[in-house]
Amino acid sequence: MPTRLLVRGLAQLATPSPTSLPARGRDLRAVEVIEDAYVLCSGGTVEAVGRMRDLRALRGDVEELDARGLSAIPGLVDCHTHPAFGGDRVDEFSLRAGGATYEELHAAGGGILSTVAATRRLGQDELAARVERHAGWMLGHGTTTWEGKSGYGLDRDTELGSLRAVRAAGGSPTWLGAHAVPPEQSDADRYLDWAIAEVLPAAAELADAADVFLERGAFDAAQARRYLEACRAAGLALRLHGDQFTESGAVPLAIELGARSIDHLEATGPDGVAALAHSDVVGVLLPASALFLDRPQPPARALADAGAAIALATDFNPGSAFTTNLPLVCSLACTQLHLGPAEALAAMTVNAACVLGVGDRVGRIVPGLRADLVLLDAPDWRYLAYHLGGDVVAAVIGAGRPVFRR
Ligand code: NIG
Ligand code: FE
Secondary structure, three states: OOOEEEEEEEEEEEEEOOOOOOOOHHHHHOEEEEEEEEEEEEOOEEEEEEEHHHOOOOOOOEEEEEOEOOEEEEOEEEOOEOOOOOOOOHHHHHHHHOOOOHHHHHHOOOHHHHHHHHHHOOOHHHHHHHHHHHHHHHHHOOEEEEEEEOOOOOOHHHHHHHHHHHHHOOOEEEEEEEOOOOOOOOOHHHHHHHHHHHOHHHHHHHOOEEEEEEOOOOEOHHHHHHHHHHHHHOOOEEEEEEOOOOOOOHHHHHHHHOOOEEEEOOOOOHHHHHHHHOOOOEEEEOHHHHHHOOOOOOOHHHHHHHOOOEEEOOOEEOOOEOOOOHHHHHHHHHHOOOOOHHHHHHHOOHHHHHHOOOOOOOOOOOOOOEOOEEEEOOOOOOHHHHOOOOOOEEEEEEOOEEEEEO
């Protein structure tokens, strides 16, 4: 089988082209567009990119893919998902449609804890099969690199099983050990003592990062600090769910601890925006989650204008964002967050890759980087945002091989 793949005749190719990583400010808008383009993939990486008229005859065995009428962008990177869960929350979705709020359902023992019960009932094989299925959904939307959190086990076996399942399905596992206090624990502090002593040592071997839900009704800033400091000492990168409903100290904590990202930010005010803009913490925006819960959208335009590094992700989970569709998130970014298509593209490719620590390997179509491409059924790459809820993904190339075709 040839190890080289020539994608030829592309109507357009578009790749973010920032001068430094992660992209911010004017660099966030830097996109290189090539008309009538080709991409040559070799041994899993991009060998060359250019215009068809500059393509020289190739020696040796090369597989060809006729991409006339299609546009290429980098494989999408979903840097925030919760794919390891059992059951669903369709009843809760219906209750919310009738007026109940997400926080009320959470306080009444529904919400996250109902998914914890359903996830604990699955065996390891079934849990792994669910994550595999969800990874397939992501691929069909053009996602070639993704992060997956635990956090619906909250006991040792189910948490570690979730991390293994994410890794086995090709994702980057994040230990969300501090997602909620499980019912068998008396309070948040005792639960964290137990999780740090009993789960962290093994979780640190399996995961790339740790995450905490810092929020009214979940974990407070002091508890989040204790959990994250222990995780950092065990070698994990740090993430935070912060400012989803209230500003509870997540932004200063993320900056102080050198977290890779703070995610949500729907409640972040001007001080938080300014602080993030002067930091190395990436602000991960989750517009599908705000839409799904009918909550205010995060201050994306203010963050971008202030020079903050931003990323976009789905937040795929059964409660607050039941979608794996990054092209839909791109549409929301352009219509609801007032980001330009180029900014949104960088936010869900190269910058999302930076959140996962792989910005030097994926997220751009550049020689030497992994040959992950999405071929859009569109004459212009901006259909990624423009074709609202459309079947815009025609095919996906992963590490230089065709891995999905509609
Ligand atoms: O990112 N906010 C906390 N965690 C998830 C939701 C989890 C759930 O509702 O099951 C989120 O929105
Ligand atoms: Fe989340």
